[in-house]
Every structure is written in structure tokens, then in C-alpha cells.
Amino acid sequence: MSPPIPDPISVRRRLLQWYDRHGRELPWRYKKGETPDPYRVWLSEIMLHQTTVTAVKGYFDDFTTRWPTLNDLAAADLDAVLHAWQGLGYYARARNLHKCARIVAGDLGGQFPGTAPGLKALPGIGDYTAAAIAAIAFQKKATPVDVNIERVTARLFALSDALPKGRPRIFERASTLTPQSRPGDFAQAMMDLGAGVCTPKSPDCGVCPLKVDCLSAHQGNPERYPVKAAKAPRPxxxxxxxxxxxxxxxxxxxxxxxxxxxxxxxxxxxxxxxxxxxxxxxxxxxxxxxxxxxxxxxxxxxxxxxxxxxxxxxxxxxxxxxxxxxxxxxxxxxxxxxxxxxxxxxxxxxxxxx
Ligand code: SF4
Missing domain, CATH: 3.90.79.10 (Nucleoside Triphosphate Pyrophosphohydrolase)
Known part of the structure; x- marks a missing residue:
């Protein structure tokens, strides 16, 4: 019998049901029925870029205690922000964070743009972050592909193009899964699945809600995906x-x-x-x-x-x-x-x- 092709309707339904029961509770997450705060979503996404959830939690709590709102952060001194950022690395992100806060609080009247293209025009916000904020904070049908979503998608569709060249294809397949309704929850569910079940070295297909749809699980070789091109040594x-x-x-x-x-x-x-x-x-x-x-x-x-x-x-x-x-x-x-x-x-x- 030939393996199934992942069915977007089935994937969405199963994954969102799983997320409602097993989604992670994180300091920046809104609860069911709550309206997401774009400031907290934006801040967490900037912090999470190239950093782990565990490392970010303390910084997120500290930042939102010092600067509970966007206006508070915009009014802060850059040095104070850089100081609070110490240890998170990639300090250009902290400078752009501050610059972005000032633009949104000043030029944009305190409101983040509600679309991925509008968000991408702001300092420090690239394709991924724009899509994540649009989906999570504004419920726009956008597809953020972080390292977890990349892995889950590559395995679901058994995509064998080596990274980084294979990324456009992964993005294209991930986009076919994004639902019109609850796109933010769906994105976070994919992230959670990648972080807790479909992990890099030992995917736990036995408990995975997507195992009936997953091509690589049917092939019995999920660890093979995503395929990565050999890295040049760091100088x-x-x-x-x-x-x-x-x-x-x-x-x-x-x-x-x-x-x-x-x-x-x-x-x-x-x-x-x-x-x-x-x-x-x-x-x-x-x-x-x-x-x-x-x-x-x-x-x-x-x-x-x-x-x-x-x-x-x-x-x-x-x-x-x-x-x-x-x-x-x-x-x-x-x-x-x-x-x-x-x-x-x-x-x-x-x-x-x-
Ligand atoms: S079935 Fe296995 S490989 Fe496929 S998405 Fe789930 S955990 Fe990952």
C-alpha cells in the first residue's frame, strides 16, 4: 500500500485538538478566549529568535515587569534595554527592539501593523517574525516557519531537498497546511509538536497526533528529515x-x-x-x-x-x-x-x- 499524502484538513483538525489539550503554557501565551497582546507576542518572538524557550522565560518576565507596555519600552533608555538584554546575545536585536518600539509608539500611534508586510517594514522584523506576529497576535493567515515547524513539515511530507536550499519547498508545503481559522494556534501547535514530540533526534511517533498523516513515519525513517547539507567549518x-x-x-x-x-x-x-x-x-x-x-x-x-x-x-x-x-x-x-x-x-x- 502506498503511503498517504498528508491531508491538510486532517492535519489541522488533529493538531488543533492536540494543542487544546497539550499546548505549552508559556508566559507570553494567551489563554483560550483571551485576546493576544501584540506587544507581548512581538517581544517574545524577537527574544526567541536563535534562543531557546527556557533561556527566554526569565528575560521575558524581567522585560515585562520593567516595561509592561510598548510605551514604557519606547520611553526607556537604550542603555537600560541593552543592559537588561545581557546574556541573550545578538545585541543588534535589542537595538532594533528599542528602535521598533519607538516607531510603533510614536509614528504608528501605539498600534502594531496587523499584516505580515506591514510588520516586516519595522526594524528587526524579518519574514519569520512578521508571519508569526500576524498569525499569533492578529489571527491573519500567515505561515511562520521556525526550526521546529521546518522539521515537522519536512517529516510530514518526507521532503528530501537538503537545507538550506530545500527551505522554499518546506515553506510552500507548510503554507498548504495553514488554516483560515486559528492560524496563530496552529503555528504554535506546530512549534509545540516540534519542541516536545517531533524532536530532532528522537521523534515520538507513537504519541504523535499526526502519525496517520506523516509520510516519514510511514517510511519508518523520520530522523532522516530535514536533510541538511554539510556545513562549512567555522573560521x-x-x-x-x-x-x-x-x-x-x-x-x-x-x-x-x-x-x-x-x-x-x-x-x-x-x-x-x-x-x-x-x-x-x-x-x-x-x-x-x-x-x-x-x-x-x-x-x-x-x-x-x-x-x-x-x-x-x-x-x-x-x-x-x-x-x-x-x-x-x-x-x-x-x-x-x-x-x-x-x-x-x-x-x-x-x-x-x-
Ligand atoms: S509522526 Fe513522527 S515524524 Fe511525523 S510528525 Fe509525528 S513525531 Fe514527527
């Missing part, structure tokens, strides 16, 4: 951090340029991050203040999406006569938490303190 970049410490124990910090990686965050001064490693003498010429720079044992390693970074640390005791470069901030390490230091720089501070 390694190298940089040098200057730990300049004054007699009063304060260490030099400064703000990174607004544009680029970790833009607008506070850093312990560093060189460019480049493809070749640095010789100590060469790096010392780029130190922000004069001093007898010596190398600390070991290096600090950190991985960004597109590259690994290896930081050498040079340390020097400096006195006030050595100068105070423009933009320098001086802080004792136990007060670093008062600044918007990214995880990478916290690693550096921990390494030095050890």
Missing part, C-alpha cells in the same frame, strides 16, 4: 584584550561602536578581530594607554554564529598620568554588572580573576 578569528588596571583597582572599559557585532555594548578595550593571530609586540602598539603590557596565560574562546573567536589578554598596571582616552569608563570588576557587558567580556573578566 577562527583572533583578537587581543587590554586589561588596564589603576591603583584604585578600576579597570578600563569603553563603549563599542554602534554598528557591527556587539554594537553599542561595553567592552574591555580590544583590537580588531582578524584571521591571523597577533604577536604580543604588534598588539601592544594598539593598547589604549601606555603601560608595561604583559601576557596572561591562556586564551578566552567564544563562538559566534559565523566564527570562533580566540582572545589573548594583555594586562598592565597604569597610573592616572598614563592618560584617560576619550570614552574610557573605569570600573571595579565587582561592579561590571552595572554595565552592559556581553557574555564574551564577562568571560574575559572571569579569566583574569582566576
Amino acid at each position: 577562527v578569528r583572533y583578537g587581543v584584550v587590554f586589561w588596564a588596571v589603576r591603583e584604585d583597582g578600576r579597570v578600563m572599559l569603553r563603549k563599542r561602536p554602534e554598528q557591527g557585532l556587539l554594537g553599542g555594548m561595553i567592552e574591555i578595550p580590544s583590537t580588531d578581530w582578524r584571521d591571523q593571530s597577533w604577536a604580543q609586540v604588534e598588539a601592544s602598539r594598539q593598547a589604549p594607554v601606555k603601560g608595561r603590557w604583559r601576557r596572561l596565560d591562556g586564551v578566552v574562546r567564544h563562538t559566534f554564529t559565523h566564527f570562533h573567536l580566540e582572545l589573548m589578554i594583555l594586562i598592565a598596571d597604569v597610573d592616572k598620568k598614563a592618560g584617560n582616552p576619550k570614552g574610557a569608563l573605569w570600573s571595579t570588576p565587582h561592579k561590571f554588572s552595572e554595565h552592559a557587558l556581553p557574555t564574551l567580556m564577562k568571560k574575559v573578566a572571569r579569566h583574569v580573576s582566576r
Whole structure:
């Protein structure tokens, strides 16, 4: 007998029934009968981009306690937002979040656009996020495809085109499933199914509401999907951090340029991050203040999406006569938490303190 082709009507009915009983309770989710708050939906979707639900929960609670409404967030200082964002990574998202809040609160009279194209015109909102907000907050027939929905769809239809090239086909198939009614619940149900049942390594087809419709389950090889093209190895970049410490124990910090990686965050001064490693003498010429720079044992390693970074640390005791470069901030390490230091720089501070 040939396997069935997933029937959208059957998939919608079974999945929504399952969601009504087994959907996750999350801080940003509305309950049945409640009207979704676009601010909370938008905030959660921006936070969830490239981050796990577990990691986001605490940040979401913190943000909505500090800034319960869109207007509150729009009125906040960017530095306060960046500071609260610390640890979530991808700081450009926090800057765009703040920019977007100001545009919606100001130019748009406090109302988010209710359609995916309108949402996509705002800073920090791409195809996926626009579709997710349109579906979840405004009940528009839009199809967000995150990593969970991608996996469930690829398995349902046994789509064997390797990612990333296979994404348009997955999107096209996922779109055929999106219902006119309850599109937001359907999207969240797909996400929940992917997170809890149709997991990457061990899909639990025995308890899955879609097993009768699922081609890969019928074939007996769901783990094969989605097929992924071999990844190019991440390159390694190298940089040098200057730990300049004054007699009063304060260490030099400064703000990174607004544009680029970790833009607008506070850093312990560093060189460019480049493809070749640095010789100590060469790096010392780029130190922000004069001093007898010596190398600390070991290096600090950190991985960004597109590259690994290896930081050498040079340390020097400096006195006030050595100068105070423009933009320098001086802080004792136990007060670093008062600044918007990214995880990478916290690693550096921990390494030095050890
Ligand atoms: S039947 Fe199995 S492979 Fe298919 S959607 Fe459900 S858990 Fe995933």
C-alpha cells in the first residue's frame, strides 16, 4: 500500500485538538478566549529568535515587569534595554527592539501593523517574525516557519531537498497546511509538536497526533528529515584584550561602536578581530594607554554564529598620568554588572580573576 499524502484538513483538525489539550503554557501565551497582546507576542518572538524557550522565560518576565507596555519600552533608555538584554546575545536585536518600539509608539500611534508586510517594514522584523506576529497576535493567515515547524513539515511530507536550499519547498508545503481559522494556534501547535514530540533526534511517533498523516513515519525513517547539507567549518578569528588596571583597582572599559557585532555594548578595550593571530609586540602598539603590557596565560574562546573567536589578554598596571582616552569608563570588576557587558567580556573578566 502506498503511503498517504498528508491531508491538510486532517492535519489541522488533529493538531488543533492536540494543542487544546497539550499546548505549552508559556508566559507570553494567551489563554483560550483571551485576546493576544501584540506587544507581548512581538517581544517574545524577537527574544526567541536563535534562543531557546527556557533561556527566554526569565528575560521575558524581567522585560515585562520593567516595561509592561510598548510605551514604557519606547520611553526607556537604550542603555537600560541593552543592559537588561545581557546574556541573550545578538545585541543588534535589542537595538532594533528599542528602535521598533519607538516607531510603533510614536509614528504608528501605539498600534502594531496587523499584516505580515506591514510588520516586516519595522526594524528587526524579518519574514519569520512578521508571519508569526500576524498569525499569533492578529489571527491573519500567515505561515511562520521556525526550526521546529521546518522539521515537522519536512517529516510530514518526507521532503528530501537538503537545507538550506530545500527551505522554499518546506515553506510552500507548510503554507498548504495553514488554516483560515486559528492560524496563530496552529503555528504554535506546530512549534509545540516540534519542541516536545517531533524532536530532532528522537521523534515520538507513537504519541504523535499526526502519525496517520506523516509520510516519514510511514517510511519508518523520520530522523532522516530535514536533510541538511554539510556545513562549512567555522573560521577562527583572533583578537587581543587590554586589561588596564589603576591603583584604585578600576579597570578600563569603553563603549563599542554602534554598528557591527556587539554594537553599542561595553567592552574591555580590544583590537580588531582578524584571521591571523597577533604577536604580543604588534598588539601592544594598539593598547589604549601606555603601560608595561604583559601576557596572561591562556586564551578566552567564544563562538559566534559565523566564527570562533580566540582572545589573548594583555594586562598592565597604569597610573592616572598614563592618560584617560576619550570614552574610557573605569570600573571595579565587582561592579561590571552595572554595565552592559556581553557574555564574551564577562568571560574575559572571569579569566583574569582566576
Ligand atoms: S509522526 Fe513522527 S515524524 Fe511525523 S510528525 Fe509525528 S513525531 Fe514527527
